[in-house]
Amino acid sequence: MSATLKDVALKAGVSTSAVSRTFTPGASVSTKMRTRVEKAAEELGYQPNFLARSLTTRRTKLIGLVSDNFTNPFFLHVFDLFTSGLQEQGLRPLLVNISGQHDPVETAQMLRQYSVDGVIVASSTVGRDFVDAFQNVKIPIVYTFSRYYSSPEVNIVGIDNRAAGEYAANILIDRGYETIGFMGGPKEAISTYDRYLGFSKVMSEHPEIDFSYSFAEAYSFAAGRKEMMRLLEGDKAEAYFGADDVVSIGALSAIEAHGLSVPDDIGILGLNDIEMAGWENINLTTIRQPVAQIVASSIELMASLLEREGEQYPEARLLPSRLVERGTLRPPSDI
Amino acid sequence: MSATLKDVALKAGVSTSAVSRTFTPGASVSTKMRTRVEKAAEELGYQPNFLARSLTTRRTKLIGLVSDNFTNPFFLHVFDLFTSGLQEQGLRPLLVNISGQHDPVETAQMLRQYSVDGVIVASSTVGRDFVDAFQNVKIPIVYTFSRYYSSPEVNIVGIDNRAAGEYAANILIDRGYETIGFMGGPKEAISTYDRYLGFSKVMSEHPEIDFSYSFAEAYSFAAGRKEMMRLLEGDKAEAYFGADDVVSIGALSAIEAHGLSVPDDIGILGLNDIEMAGWENINLTTIRQPVAQIVASSIELMASLLEREGEQYPEARLLPSRLVERGTLRPPSDI
DNA sequence: ACCTTTTTTGCAACCGGTTGCAAAATAATT
DNA sequence: AATTATTTTGCAACCGGTTGCAAAAAAGGT
Known part of the structure; x- marks a missing residue:
């Protein structure tokens, strides 16, 4: 050897x-x-030998990167940024896929068995049970692309989904739409739920607007398409906040299939600004998450947690999201 | 503790x-x-403690999963399958991102320092220098989604890209196209190169067909679009083999932008069959790689390598690819 | 009940490193 | 040149486990 x-x-x-x-x-x-x-x-x-060394130093430089989102292309970009960012810090991502049904406790134990220095959870849909299970083993954790408002004591980096929901609602109202729909990702997703919270709050302050909401079955093209197909059968709204780009792009396809045109017949606002949203045959107006910043900040936070040996109080780092104007929403109505 | x-x-x-x-x-x-x-x-x-145990057992159950492809959504699916498949075997993927410029030797050393049991390289573009560097440290390696015809002694799992190129050429010929183009991914990519080899071989046997070829700058939507834009300025062919779905989808967007219609004015044949190819607003006719099989077989091969302690001779496992008929190619000309 | 065979257990060395401590070597001071 | 302060080095214990070997215990045979 x-x-x-x-x-x-x-x-x-x-x-x-x-x-x-x-x-x-x-x-x-x-x-x-x-x-x-x-x-x-x-x-x-x-x-x-790094692992033999880790026995005495108690630092493996391994970071569990756990996610359950392996269908939304948005996350490929996230993984790209996380892996290269961690590598630059000399940290090594142990990728853990918890899609499918995985036992939170077992996953947490596995991470402990491999003595990971820390865990980064990158998911907008990971359940509360995982949060709790990870909390029990004493490993520094950073949650990204998610947000519990009724927050346990955990570190969070991401956009303020509730604020983003409010932002989206105001955008649609400013454009003069009078019937407005919220079309979320899966109901169970925290991100969707928080976005809904913000969105519906603003809507409740505007009783003159005809507000409705529904949820796609997953953060996927097919689910978005299916849900929009269903909506188009009934009384469709003038504009929808898709709450995720892939879902919104699915919705666009449904609209096209119905022979309707965007943004004339119907407006769509996405969220994320994945690369595909910029493709010229899609051209989705959307709210951008500052992905690179979120990832960089998460890694930085993780690094400082490792430094301070968990002495730190948990913090929430919320970054601003902003509108990227493209072609699926009509321009603001000038007053 | x-x-x-x-x-x-x-x-x-x-x-x-x-x-x-x-x-x-x-x-x-x-x-x-x-x-x-x-x-x-x-x-x-x-x-x-798994790592302490590994000191004596000489098995960490860590598998280096190295890739440089973090932009093509195809690979998100690949990562999904690899991570969940490895986990089922009790193996843990250490994800290594070698996009950007990374030193092959350093990467190989790093993997050795972490005592990974094996390495799976999932990339169609990874350079020969990485192959060589990994070959030097004595770790079982499986290459997937790539194929060196002038093969060093390595394990390979994937489709036969050369055969796929031939297959594609024959499909286009059968449809009665008389001017045919090959539009590859980046010239440096092994996969593209092998596909080109097969494609041009068949073309050389059909001198009656007007054959041309070119390469996009990357395996990406933007590169495909740009390249097709360029092609449409000159003497365009009647049909193109896109050699990758994302590139082909980019090409479709360029064609649409030129006001041409598919498949009436121009035919496009992709390769991979990513999820998006099936989206109803894209509906790309393409050659499917049996991804799930490739991944499963790779993992199985890796497992058997670990079992037999490297006693095994390297093997190439080539799986069949097949046409998925959709809407971007005209039907076969009946004779 | 006694002897033989098989199973279970503990001892101690080892896997590949790190580190506190004291001894040895070097440098600085008088 | 002798004394003191500082740096460098090796010893030995330890990190958290595994494992070959022999002794102890249990099971089987007559």
């Missing part, structure tokens, strides 16, 4: 501690010793 | 070996001992 500490020590004729110190940044070694050890290590192709 | 072997042994009043054995499947322990230990473990909330 590959060379170990002992092999190097033997070859260099020094103690194992010396070798260990050469590979430990900031340890006390003379330059003479260092070059000597390095030479032997070089010749043997020695690389310290 | 959390309970260790020793704590449990102490509490149960037995040796540490006994405790270790209760948690080692197939070890010799009496039922009396087992229940006694389990009770103590239960009370202390003990879970064996």
